[in-house]
Amino acid sequence: MLDAKIPAGSLEKKWSDYKNHVKLVNPANKRKLEIIIVGTGLAGASAAAALGELGYKVKAFCFQDSPRRAHSIAAQGGINAAKNYQNDGDSVFRLFYDTIKGGDYRSREGNVHRLAEVSSAIIDQCVAQGVPFAREYGGLLSNRSFGGTQVQRTFYAAGQTGQQLLVGAYQALERQIALGNVKMYTRHEMLELVQVDGKARGIIAKDLVTGELERHFGHAVLLCSGGYGNVFYLSTNAMGSNTTAIWKAHKKGAFFGNPCFTQIHPTCIPVTGEHQSKLTLMSESLRNDGRIWVPKNLNEERKPFDIPEDERDYYLERRYPAFGNLVPRDVASRAAKERCDLGYGVGTSKQAVYLDYAAAIKRYGEIEASKRNLGNVDAETITKMGKEVVKEKYGNLFDMYEKITGENPYVVPMRIYPAVHYTMGGLWVDYELMTTIPGLYALGECNFSDHGANRLGASALMQGLADGYFVIPYTVGNYLADEIRVANIPTSHPAFEEAEKAVRERIEKFMSINGKQTVESMHKRLGKIMWDKCGMARNAQGLREAIEEIRQLKKEFWSDIKVTGVINDFNPELDKAGRIADFIELGELMCMDALQREESCGGHFREEFQTGEGEADRRDDQFMYVAAWEHVSGGWQLHKEDLVYDVVKPSQRSYK
Amino acid sequence: MDHYEMKLTLKVWRQANNKSKGRFETFQVDGISSEMSFLEMIDILNERLVVEGQDPIAFDHDCREGICGSCAMHINGRPHGPWHATTTCQLHMRAFKDGDTIVVEPWRANGFPIIKDLVTDRSAFDRIIQAGGFISVNTGNAVDGNALPINKDNADASFAAAACISCGACVAACKNASASLFLSAKISHLGLLPQGQPERHKRVISMVAQMDKEGFGSCTFTGACEAVCPKEIAITNISRMHKDYLAAGLSADN
Ligand SMILES: Cc1cc2nc3c(=O)[nH]c(=O)nc-3n(C[C@H](O)[C@H](O)[C@H](O)COP(=O)(O)OP(=O)(O)OC[C@H]3O[C@@H](n4cnc5c(N)ncnc54)[C@H](O)[C@@H]3O)c2cc1C
Ligand code: FES
Numbered sequence: 001m002l003d004a005k006i007p008a009g010s011l012e013k014k015w016s017d018y019k020n021h022v023k024l025v026n027p028a029n030k031r032k033l034e035i036i037i038v039g040t041g042l043a044g045a046s047a048a049a050a051l052g053e054l055g056y057k058v059k060a061f062c063f064q065d066s067p068r069r070a071h072s073i074a075a076q077g078g079i080n081a082a083k084n085y086q087n088d089g090d091s092v093f094r095l096f097y098d099t100i101k102g103g104d105y106r107s108r109e110g111n112v113h114r115l116a117e118v119s120s121a122i123i124d125q126c127v128a129q130g131v132p133f134a135r136e137y138g139g140l141l142s143n144r145s146f147g148g149t150q151v152q153r154t155f156y157a158a159g160q161t162g163q164q165l166l167v168g169a170y171q172a173l174e175r176q177i178a179l180g181n182v183k184m185y186t187r188h189e190m191l192e193l194v195q196v197d198g199k200a201r202g203i204i205a206k207d208l209v210t211g212e213l214e215r216h217f218g219h220a221v222l223l224c225s226g227g228y229g230n231v232f233y234l235s236t237n238a239m240g241s242n243t244t245a246i247w248k249a250h251k252k253g254a255f256f257g258n259p260c261f262t263q264i265h266p267t268c269i270p271v272t273g274e275h276q277s278k279l280t281l282m283s284e285s286l287r288n289d290g291r292i293w294v295p296k297n298l299n300e301e302r303k304p305f306d307i308p309e310d311e312r313d314y315y316l317e318r319r320y321p322a323f324g325n326l327v328p329r330d331v332a333s334r335a336a337k338e339r340c341d342l343g344y345g346v347g348t349s350k351q352a353v354y355l356d357y358a359a360a361i362k363r364y365g366e367i368e369a370s371k372r373n374l375g376n377v378d379a380e381t382i383t384k385m386g387k388e389v390v391k392e393k394y395g396n397l398f399d400m401y402e403k404i405t406g407e408n409p410y411v412v413p414m415r416i417y418p419a420v421h422y423t424m425g426g427l428w429v430d431y432e433l434m435t436t437i438p439g440l441y442a443l444g445e446c447n448f449s450d451h452g453a454n455r456l457g458a459s460a461l462m463q464g465l466a467d468g469y470f471v472i473p474y475t476v477g478n479y480l481a482d483e484i485r486v487a488n489i490p491t492s493h494p495a496f497e498e499a500e501k502a503v504r505e506r507i508e509k510f511m512s513i514n515g516k517q518t519v520e521s522m523h524k525r526l527g528k529i530m531w532d533k534c535g536m537a538r539n540a541q542g543l544r545e546a547i548e549e550i551r552q553l554k555k556e557f558w559s560d561i562k563v564t565g566v567i568n569d570f571n572p573e574l575d576k577a578g579r580i581a582d583f584i585e586l587g588e589l590m591c592m593d594a595l596q597r598e599e600s601c602g603g604h605f606r607e608e609f610q611t612g613e614g615e616a617d618r619r620d621d622q623f624m625y626v627a628a629w630e631h632v633s634g635g636w637q638l639h640k641e642d643l644v645y646d647v648v649k650p651s652q653r654s655y656k
Numbered sequence: 657m658d659h660y661e662m663k664l665t666l667k668v669w670r671q672a673n674n675k676s677k678g679r680f681e682t683f684q685v686d687g688i689s690s691e692m693s694f695l696e697m698i699d700i701l702n703e704r705l706v707v708e709g710q711d712p713i714a715f716d717h718d719c720r721e722g723i724c725g726s727c728a729m730h731i732n733g734r735p736h737g738p739w740h741a742t743t744t745c746q747l748h749m750r751a752f753k754d755g756d757t758i759v760v761e762p763w764r765a766n767g768f769p770i771i772k773d774l775v776t777d778r779s780a781f782d783r784i785i786q787a788g789g790f791i792s793v794n795t796g797n798a799v800d801g802n803a804l805p806i807n808k809d810n811a812d813a814s815f816a817a818a819a820c821i822s823c824g825a826c827v828a829a830c831k832n833a834s835a836s837l838f839l840s841a842k843i844s845h846l847g848l849l850p851q852g853q854p855e856r857h858k859r860v861i862s863m864v865a866q867m868d869k870e871g872f873g874s875c876t877f878t879g880a881c882e883a884v885c886p887k888e889i890a891i892t893n894i895s896r897m898h899k900d901y902l903a904a905g906l907s908a909d910n
């Protein structure tokens with residue numbers, strides 16, 4: 001009964017055929033149609049700009065004080081596109097294939113092929129907007145490589161690709177605001193979806209400065225609210241990243257796709273103590289030159305540079321000689337956990353491994369010495385020259401590491417550990433990015449669409465901009481073409497009344513509990529349950545326990561939290577209470593999803609389902625489907641969308 | 657790195673809203689580890705305040721990685737505190753020692769009215785961008801990305817200016833509360849690229865007009881902005897902006 005609406009026909013013709021036959025809305029009618037966009041990160045800002053340019057009346061919302069501060073701003077490494085500027089054999093097909101394989105065969109062929117098709121136009125659009133991508137001396141665009149691929153297709157702007165792309169989209173959006181096509185509501189948070197006759201027709205938003213609730217009507221509603229990695233408390237996401245917008249939609253009928261699919265990134269700065277509020281990513285690019293190791297001895301006390309070579313375990317090189325330190329993220333993360341669980345971890349917490357640049361510094365130093373014809377040079381000079389090369393390539397990351405840890409990574413190996421980074425799961429959407437609620441769409445990280453069970457590096461930025469610039473402008477028209485006769489529904493309509501009343505009661509409830517525990521402490525406890533039992537490795541018993549513990553936590557939350565301040569004021573504590581309440585419910589669903597998926601695939605590793613060598617054991621015969629969860633009274637019901645592979649033949653991933 | 661614990665005195669600006677009068681409130685905090693970030697230290701204080709039933713200190717923050725530009729605290733008389741090229745969120749407590757007194761204030765400028773405590777309204781920056789901080793190209797109109805080679809030096813200089821995170825530290829540091837460094841970073845980012853040429857003159861005229869309208873002061877080249885900028889945006893951008901402004905005034909086609 002779940003219809004993904006993938007167009008018929010051959011894979012490479014699906015999108016162009018769709019565009020050729022999709023319904024259109026004429027300019028005069030566009031002016032009468034209102035579209036609400038919740039979230040103005042890469043997905044939302046690009047959608048708002050593109051739809052504003054087309055002449056729709058757009059209202060866009062974000063909780064930060066400016067759209068330019070969305071979490072997308074933090075992306076470091078780059079954005080993929082099948083340009084084949086390097087002449088190294090790249091193509092739309094290869095980008096499509098790498099993404100399907102990287103996702104461990106849990107995404108849709110039709111969607112992923114479209115993503116690869118439009119990738120090239122994204123780069124063109126961004127260049128035209130003035131995004132200052134890295135360039136070669138000839139003036140042309142530069143590329144680098146990322147994990148899971150054999151071609152160089154990643155475009156970048158130093159370690160600030162996200163900032164530059166978002167500023168591009170933000171400027172396009174601000175231009176539409178100036179032209180009056182888009183009305184922007186900053187410091188606003190969507191707290192409820194409004195439906196009339198089953199269709200999405202608006203939202204209830206809170207003005208975070210005054211605390212007032214507002215009603216907004218739209219002929220369609222687009223959710224672009226980002227990922228929910230903060231359900232784990234500690235993650236690389238921004239502090240405000242949350243699930244509230246999609247969770248409200250889910251509770252109003254939008255199915256949730258693959259909620260348990262979470263990406264744990266292998267190279268992040270480890271936790272230092274209870275005070276830790278977030279984790280910082282060290283870009284994947286560092287694994288190009290760094291070597292990862294732990295001591296061979298348990299209870300090693302020596303400083304890393306005092307440990308001789310033969311007493312070090314370069315465990316990735318040992319286990320995966322073919323890919324070595326460049327295995328995909330899920331594999332690298334699990335291998336680090338395996339070592340630390342056995343007690344080989346380093347640092348005070350023993351929850352870290354070394355990422356060592358000594359060998360790279362020496363290698364680069366020697367290359368420099370020979371380039372400059374220096375003959376026989378002493379080790380010190382080699383090290384000095386090597387450090388210069390490393391600084392040029394990775395300087396900003398090394399600086400960031402030093403600022404946070406106070407240690408100099410040119411001298412002491414970095415300590416790293418996996419951290420929650422990205423959520424592949426999200427609202428279930430069809431080919432048109434529409435959820436199971438008519439007129440409600442989900443774009444960017446908050447949908448489940450393109451990355452299957454594991455996302456490849458540099459593909460999230462691509463997906464966000466593909467959805468916003470090049471997909472939604474076509475697909476939303478297909479729906480709105482039939483809505484042109486619908487006059488604006490006044491916000492005095494009972495549906496708005498009821499939705500606002502529900503939001504108000506909930507806020508009043510938070511304020512009235514007046515218990516003893518802070519919302520922050522509840523969030524920490526939820527995060528610990530999720531990380532221990534629904535994190536890098538999961539098993540049935542742990543997941544069952546987690547579900548019980550989360551239910552208990554939920555009871556405590558609703559009876560014992562303490563929220564200070566008043567309702568009609570700038571009150572971040574109160575806003576946080578709402579977000580954590582939603583995270584708690586989502587946590588339970590994630591555990592249920594992880595429990596039902598009795599296989600290991602991509603980032604989802606069930607300990608009961610591994611090969612003799614400890615690798616993921618995917619069970620295509622039973623689990624080649626998208627798990628789409630429907631919220632029903634008292635719990636959830638699972639629906640399955642079978643995945644059909646017409647072009648790619650699923651096989652076991654091997655990196656040995 | 658050796659860690660240590662500290663006991664600190666914090667003097668924090670508290671102000672209920674834009675209309676009320678503000679004042680400093682003093683707090684003692686102890687058990688602060690040198691490993692914590694500055695904001696994590698505030699988190700600990702806020703947790704305590706909530707438990708005690710008091711209103712926690714309001715402050716803007718999001719990425720905590722030095723890139724979103726949300727965090728904005730004036731610490732011991734300097735925007736973003738004592739470390740060079742560092743945002744408030746990247747400042748760590750090993751910058752301080754046991755027994756220190758730390759004074760924390762919001763950005764102070766006419767263009768940035770206070771919302772609450774350390775939170776200010778920086779929407780003026782968005783409106784300055786609306787006045788012309790963009791290239792007018794609709795989606796789908798672009799030519800191939802490599803159809804337009806760009807000299808690497810210009811591309812790199814444009815990127816260096818585009819590194820601005822719109823935090824407003826430049827305004828907070830300036831005795832005139834001028835937004836010139838912020839604005840000039842945008843003028844350079846777009847003006848150094850061939851794509852930015854068609855609107856170059858119009859852009860500078862309307863963005864400067866908007867800056868004036870928002871109540872920011874004028875630039876007297878003290879260099880205070882450059883010194884505190886977490887992204888090291890160079891003051892030479894302001895000279896470039898002034899040149900563009902003059903040229904725009906002289907040319908007929910603005
Ligand atoms: C440190 C880091 C580095 C990364 N590096 C890369 C990389 O190099 N390459 C890559 O491809 N990907 C990378 N990613 C992933 C990528 O950055 C994100 O997946 C992507 O930017 C998400 O974009 P988005 O538009 O979907 O959401 P976001 O950018 O998170 O935007 C969400 C928007 O929704 C708004 N919002 C949320 N909830 C509400 C609500 N209830 N009401 C109103 N507004 C709301 C927010 O204000 C915001 O505007 C990285 C991620 C991290 C954490
Ligand atoms: S919180 Fe983002 S720059 Fe400080």
